[in-house]
Amino acid sequence: MIAPLVSVKDLSVEFHGSRQASALSQVSFDLKAGEVLGLLGESGSGKSVTLRTLLKLHSPKTTRMSGQIHVDGIDVMALQGRPLEAYRGGIASMVFQEAGLAFDPVYTIGQQIMEAIRAHESISATAARSQALHMLERVQIPQAKRRFDAYPHELSGGMRQRAMIALALACKPKLLLADEPTTALDATVQIQILLLLRELQRETGMAVIFVTHDIGAAVEVADRIAVMYAGRIVEENSVAGMVHAARHPYSAGLLASTVSSENRGQPLRAILGSPPNLADLPAGCSFAPRCAHASAQCRAESPTMVSSDNTRIACWHPLTQLPVTL
Amino acid sequence: MSSNLTDMNAMDDSADRGGPAQPLLIVRNLKKYFPVRGGLLEREKKFVHAVDGINFTVAKGKTLGIVGESGCGKSTTARLIARLMEPDSGTLIFDGEGVGEFGGIELKAFRRNLQMVFQDSFASLNPRLTIQETIAYGPREHGLTQAQANERARQLLARVGLEPEQFASRYPHELSGGQRQRVNIARALAFNPRLVILDEAVAALDKSVQAQVLNLLQELKAEHQLTYLFISHDLHVVHYICDDVMVMYLGQVVEMGPVEQIYGQAAHPYTRALLSAVPSMDPANRTQKSPLSGDPPNPINPPAGCRFRERCVHAEAVCSERAPALVPAAQLSGHLVACHMNDAASGHTAATLESAV
Numbered sequence: 090m091i092a093p094l095v096s097v098k099d100l101s102v103e104f105h106g107s108r109q110a111s112a113l114s115q116v117s118f119d120l121k122a123g124e125v126l127g128l129l130g131e132s133g134s135g136k137s138v139t140l141r142t143l144l145k146l147h148s149p150k151t152t153r154m155s156g157q158i159h160v161d162g163i164d165v166m167a168l169q170g171r172p173l174e175a176y177r178g179g180i181a182s183m184v185f186q187e188a189g190l191a192f193d194p195v196y197t198i199g200q201q202i203m204e205a206i207r208a209h210e211s212i213s214a215t216a217a218r219s220q221a222l223h224m225l226e227r228v229q230i231p232q233a234k235r236r237f238d239a240y241p242h243e244l245s246g247g248m249r250q251r252a253m254i255a256l257a258l259a260c261k262p263k264l265l266l267a268d269e270p271t272t273a274l275d276a277t278v279q280i281q282i283l284l285l286l287r288e289l290q291r292e293t294g295m296a297v298i299f300v301t302h303d304i305g306a307a308v309e310v311a312d313r314i315a316v317m318y319a320g321r322i323v324e325e326n327s328v329a330g331m332v333h334a335a336r337h338p339y340s341a342g343l344l345a346s347t348v349s350s351e352n353r354g355q356p357l358r359a360i361l362g363s364p365p366n367l368a369d370l371p372a373g374c375s376f377a378p379r380c381a382h383a384s385a386q387c388r389a390e391s392p393t394m395v396s397s398d399n400t401r402i403a404c405w406h407p408l409t410q411l412p413v414t415l
Numbered sequence: 416m417s418s419n420l421t422d423m424n425a426m427d428d429s430a431d432r433g434g435p436a437q438p439l440l441i442v443r444n445l446k447k448y449f450p451v452r453g454g455l456l457e458r459e460k461k462f463v464h465a466v467d468g469i470n471f472t473v474a475k476g477k478t479l480g481i482v483g484e485s486g487c488g489k490s491t492t493a494r495l496i497a498r499l500m501e502p503d504s505g506t507l508i509f510d511g512e513g514v515g516e517f518g519g520i521e522l523k524a525f526r527r528n529l530q531m532v533f534q535d536s537f538a539s540l541n542p543r544l545t546i547q548e549t550i551a552y553g554p555r556e557h558g559l560t561q562a563q564a565n566e567r568a569r570q571l572l573a574r575v576g577l578e579p580e581q582f583a584s585r586y587p588h589e590l591s592g593g594q595r596q597r598v599n600i601a602r603a604l605a606f607n608p609r610l611v612i613l614d615e616a617v618a619a620l621d622k623s624v625q626a627q628v629l630n631l632l633q634e635l636k637a638e639h640q641l642t643y644l645f646i647s648h649d650l651h652v653v654h655y656i657c658d659d660v661m662v663m664y665l666g667q668v669v670e671m672g673p674v675e676q677i678y679g680q681a682a683h684p685y686t687r688a689l690l691s692a693v694p695s696m697d698p699a700n701r702t703q704k705s706p707l708s709g710d711p712p713n714p715i716n717p718p719a720g721c722r723f724r725e726r727c728v729h730a731e732a733v734c735s736e737r738a739p740a741l742v743p744a745a746q747l748s749g750h751l752v753a754c755h756m757n758d759a760a761s762g763h764t765a766a767t768l769e770s771a772v
Contacts, residue, residue, distance in 0.1 A: 132621055275484040281708065346625070359624075359629075
């Protein structure tokens with residue numbers, strides 16, 4: 090068996106700044122080269138923290154991390170200084186939700202892409218310029234030559250997100266981390282960006298971790314989906330398996346509460362309650378207080394992850410059939 | 416409990432006046448241009464055509480959805496109707512009475528009949544008032560005693576699923592997003608309004624919480640005989656909750672009709688593109704081609720003729736010459752569309768073909 094490109098084992102992250110919060114607990118997953126993993130979850134479920142930890146973006150002063158992260162054979166937890174800088178952008182790169190905030194407003198997008206290229210490769214400014222221009226063309230920015238000299242505020246939301254992707258891919262990373270790249274966009278633009286990401290992923294063969302709260306967007310790009318809840322992965326399956334046969338009550342509930350034309354005129358099967366406070370997680374399964382199937386065991390013991398052919402689930406009472414009534 | 420709420424006198428002018436056939440709200444020729452500050456030497460003054468002469472009606476007890484991309488004028492329309500900004504032109508007729516007109520309904524009374532819930536649940540609450548104070552504030556201003564207003568606030572909190580004992584004395588920052596949006600809904604209901612404008616009211620909520628709030632909205636609508644104006648960019652939610660849908664593009668209405676006709680037999684190319692841009696939810700049948708390229712165009716000085724023509728695959732010469740009027744769609748009742756392809760007399764080559772289908 091080939092070693093996976095990304096291997097995360099028992100990753101736990103705790104913030105202990107002015108307030109305590111346990112953001113991730115014992116998250117483990119593997120990702121093969123060329124695979125697209127969708128991380129699905131609500132706000133506060135730990136999706137974005139997972140991505141940021143993969144790039145070591147959290148301040149060590151206020152963060153306690155344990156576990157192991159290996160990306161392309163590199164021990165990410167041990168990285169520091171120059172090797173960390175080379176790793177960020179060179180091997181793993183990130184696309185953020187708000188491209189408008191991620192760019193520096195006082196440099197043109199062309200300059201920023203050139204800067205990234207020259208930080209990783211020792212090449213001349215002219216060569217970097219032509220590479221940067223090539224990147225802008227690859228993300229299908231019309232009139233790339235003219236847009237090269239545009240400042241971020243001169244571009245529309247969709248164009249900025251394309252430029253952001255160009256910047257992230259400028260140094261040919263093996264792993265792209267996409268943190269809700271389409272959430273702030275209109276549906277008509279969102280689908281363009283999703284198709285672009287899918288196309289670029291196919292061309293370059295990079296692995297992608299795609300974080301989203303919108304299952305529709307995940308279905309469009311991902312091969313597998315992992316559902317997160319309160320800092321843990323609760324279920325992982327292929328996209329088709331997840332959509333048609335989710336077994337964790339939370340994933341099933343999330344799918345059932347997704348609005349579609351079929352449930353017009355009848356109340357939605359909503360999951361009751363709201364996500365737990367990360368500073369004060371319940372004992373046992375974090376989802377137990379909202380779960381219709383919860384038993385005494387669920388409230389006392391945290392469920393163990395059980396895996397069987399390509400699917401994983403952490404639940405004491407997984408559902409056996411659909412549809413569920415919550 | 417709802418009768419308990421309504422007999423709280425003083426501000427109760429929520430009686431049905433026009434009868435069931437009278438639309439609750441008629442909007443005529445609503446228009447709002449925002450001037451754009453240009454350079455010193457610029458001669459020509461530019462305007463953002465935010466809302467450009469739209470007409471529509473909202474039937475009693477129904478939910479009208481307004482959809483469109485960002486910048487199409489959805490939210491401006493809502494704010495103009497609530498008179499949070501003055502329209503450049505246009506009239507509103509509320510249940511048969513002209514709003515703010517001689518012999519019609521006064522603006523203050525109209526505002527009691529109309530309430531609004533906004534997208535940002537936190538920004539729309541006063542951080543220094545407890546949620547009971549927030550909800551009781553309006554009724555108090557409009558003539559209830561403090562005790563009556565507090566009583567009403569507590570009833571409403573209980574109705575939207577927030578235990579008054581536990582929540583009444585909390586401040587907005589002590590609540591989650593879903594709970595805050597429930598408070599906003601309770602506040603909107605404090606006047607017994609007849610029309611509630613929901614401006615992206617569920618957009619910022621997590622999916623599981625969004626479903627709870629959508630259920631609550633539908634229960635409240637049935638209990639209080641409410642009429643909703645539901646503004647959203649989420650086409651799934653609009654399909655789920657609305658009876659009628661209005662599609663806007665660059666400040667104009669391009670198509671309007673019953674929800675099943677809009678989703679099933681959309682007649683305008685823009686509506687069709689908008690609908691097919693929604694992710695499919697079926698891994699075996701992923702979207703292969705983007706229905707529209709580019710971003711929504713700039714509403715400053717929009718193109719002449721049909722405003723959609725620059726992104727439309729069916730655009731012909733006639734589309735740049737004349738703007739299509741909003742007329743009944745062929746063979747579909749209650750369905751209006753503004754497209755030359757729908758008008759056999761327009762000279763568009765696809766016109767006859769389209770209306771024959």
